[in-house]
Amino acid sequence: MDLIIDGWFxxxxxxxxxxxxxxxxxxVLDHHRSDFQDILVFESESHGNVLxxxxxxxxxxxxxxxxxxxxxHLPLYAHPNPKKVLVIGGGDGGVLREVAKHPGVEEIIECEIDEGVINVSKKYLPSLAKGYDDPRVSVKIMDGAKFMDENQDSFDVIITDSSDPVGPASVLxxxxxxxxxxxxLREGxxxxxxxxxxxxxxxxxxxLIDSIGKTYSTVEYAYTTIPTYPSGQIGFIIATKGRGECKKPERQPSEEVQDGFQYYSTELHEASFVLPAFARRSIFGKK
Structure with a gap:
């Protein structure tokens, strides 16, 4: 399939x-195939660089x-004192950048299976890849499931920033x-x-929510709006181990940190769990 036709992706x-x-x-800034997937980076007319x-x-x-x-920030501010965070996927570095805004976090580990994504992000998406510069970050180029199997009861928060369930990401x-x-996960x-x-x-x-609800203490669905994702919306599955729901944040950003955010706020944290009626009924069976 041709991705770019007549100057349009x-x-x-x-x-x-x-x-x-x-x-x-x-x-077009870069286009090649890694060991895992086709990687394209281009400069767009209206949205900056695109991965x-x-x-x-x-x-x-x-x-x-x-x-x-x-x-x-939905899981991090819902946790009272996150010290150790695991990011699975997220090779562009954006999640690392955001996790690093929490001064109480002591260790951030990223498991990314495709080093090619990290490399092009450092070159063409520096505003995201600056997350790799934080001294608390360490990177493992490996399968996230294998790493977790070797590190049980280890993390306060696990964030899986995956692509869609097609190809190598389907198992996620x-x-x-x-x-x-x-x-x-650690307890709590x-x-x-x-x-x-x-x-x-x-x-x-x-x-998926029905299935994992048998294991996790709570399972919830929140969402954000984002123009360049399909239908302009993407959701998050948020699940807990030995603690209650995450709809209200346990902590709030300082005024200085909040001034640096472009989207997240305490008010939006709570609002993101309020679903349209059709979605609430379909996902949770609630009227």
Whole structure:
């Protein structure tokens, strides 16, 4: 499939049939195949530099904060005192950048299976990749499930920043992976994962939440709005081990930190768990 036609990048995915997202291309910066996937980086006319994996937009400089801030700060501010954080995926560095804004966090470990994503992000997405500069960060180029199996009862927060459940990322949306995260969590810990789109993927979201609800203490769905993701919305599955729900933050950012955010706030934290009626009924069976 040609990704760029007549100067426009076209995102057409199997998980959103019948619709597409297009961005005008100013310049292709990098296009190659890694050991795991097709990697494309281009400068767009209106959204800055754009990272595309296997034909699907992962990051644009214009709106990335709507995703990075929420997937990181929803679990981190819901935890009273996170010390050790694991990020699975997130090779662009954006989640690391946000986790590093929590001064109480002592150790941040990233497991990214494809080093090629890290390399192009450091070169072409420096505003995200600056997350790698924090001295608390260490990077493991390996399978996240294997790392968690070797590090059980270890983390206060686990954040899985994955691409869609196609290709190498498909296992990240299956119950065994959530069981692995549960075992790697400390008591009172929180996991937050990319949870797909309520407009498109309720058939994926509901069975997964039902399945992991048998293991985790609480399982919730929150969401953010982001223009360049399918249907302009992406969700987060937030689950806990030995503690209550995460709808109200346990901590709040300082005024200085809040001034640096472009999307997250304490008010939005709570609001992000309020779902449209159709989604609430479909995911949780509640009227």
């Amino acid at each position: 076209h995102e057409r995915g199997v998980l959103w049939p019948g619709q597409a997202m297009s961005l005008k291309v100013k310049k 595309v994996l296997d034909g699907v937009i992962q990051v644009t400089e214009r709106d990335e904060h709507a995703y990075q801030e929420m997937i990181a 949306f299956e119950t065994p992976f959530y069981n692995a995260m549960y075992k790697s 810990g929180i996991v937050c994962t990319q949870g797909e789109c309520m407009w498109l993927h309720l058939d994926l979201i509901r069975p």
